[in-house]
Amino acid sequence: MCRALTAQQLARLNRVSFRKRYPPGQLIAGIDVTEDWCATILSGVIKLTKSLSDGRQQIVGLLFPSDFLGRPFRVDSPYIAETATAVQLCCFSRQHFEELLHEHAELKQLFLERALDEVDAARDWLLLLGRKNAQEKVAAFILSMLRRMRPAEALCVESQQQFDLPVSRTDMADYLGLRLETVSRQLKRLHTSGVIETGLGRAITVRDVQALERMVFAPDAAR
């Protein structure tokens, strides 16, 4: 997002920005806690979660490097932010950032378009949560992580794609609206059918990108 700024503006922003580091599994910002800062993510992955009073949880978003964390023009964030991996942030005071948005029309434009894209992304996920079965959910998750973490290779259909999932099985379940046992079983099914290979820890190898894509985009053809 900073690419929209002139060198001068960037310098000004840098003067008021500061870095933060977090270990994995750390709470960053909570519901009903006044947050007076926002940030862009330099490295790592952040979970945005919502939960019910009886403990049921839903991850409503995963933030990757270059994504934005925070809620300008509002004091309280409606979700909890937690690190999934180790994270580095580049933070600004919310007030400074809002001023910058107001002064720099291009930045506000960019921010607006991002917000609109986030609406679209959230609505895509609605379709997944409301209408897809466990198999399709897990396939879609793997594909979406592949795209996020390996944008270049994801396009290249031929080669095998090896990478580390950024989250635990529990988090996958909370993102997909499933239980972790179900996620585990579906991963096994994908393994058995030769579509993926699960390595040590969170490592995963996608052997057949097209098979995953068929499960996600053409559920009728895939089965």
Next chain:
Amino acid sequence: MCRALTAQQLARLNRVSFRKRYPPGQLIAGIDVTEDWCATILSGVIKLTKSLSDGRQQIVGLLFPSDFLGRPFRVDSPYIAETATAVQLCCFSRQHFEELLHEHAELKQLFLERALDEVDAARDWLLLLGRKNAQEKVAAFILSMLRRMRPAEALCVESQQQFDLPVSRTDMADYLGLRLETVSRQLKRLHTSGVIETGLGRAITVRDVQALERMVFAPDAAR
């Protein structure tokens, strides 16, 4: 949203705006169809839906009067828009609207804040679709329709709230990620337990707003 405009700007906008009327159940805009206009809703309710190649459908948003329809800064909308009831729109060419956004900072600001609110709303729905059971989904839907259609009375807990649901059972199911039979059964359960009264057609009377609220916000206490 038009309240942010000066009389002069409003006049200018009116010069390029035009009205449209649609009967219930009519397609307004489709996926991959280039849409060169956008609109605010004057009356009626619009469904935004996404669907899979095998026919499974998910309603990803309901638009009420004063809501905005369209996707500025992008040619193609990622969803299908259909009327749920009879609808009146106030339309502008997309290009005109984009120009207006650029020229009028307050309007853009308002539009941005709306977009951010929509992200939050979509994420609330993620929690509902991913983690709530049929009972809670239906209760949440009724409550949310009550709030949308009767904002004043919804606050007043005492009196009984009578209104018409704006959508069919099928639509309710598509919005809640359920089958219409399940929706029907859950409505009956709510009726049997004295929380609501179902009248002719889509009429509904909420007898116990607090009971609904308990099901939605304190699921453990409610059962």
Next chain:
DNA sequence: CGCGTATTTGAGCATCATCAAGCGCCGTGG
């Protein structure tokens, strides 16, 4: 009044949740 559509109701079933072990990896400490 009669037809088509929306809704309700019923019976059986599939998927995914739940409960309960068991396994493997890893860091700690003996």
Next chain:
DNA sequence: CCACGGCGCTTGATGATGCTCAAATACGCG
């Protein structure tokens, strides 16, 4: 170096919730 314990993950058995298929009923509209 190995035993121990914790945690995340896998695997299995069982069951409930919500889906599917099917039919009846109610309703809106000509």
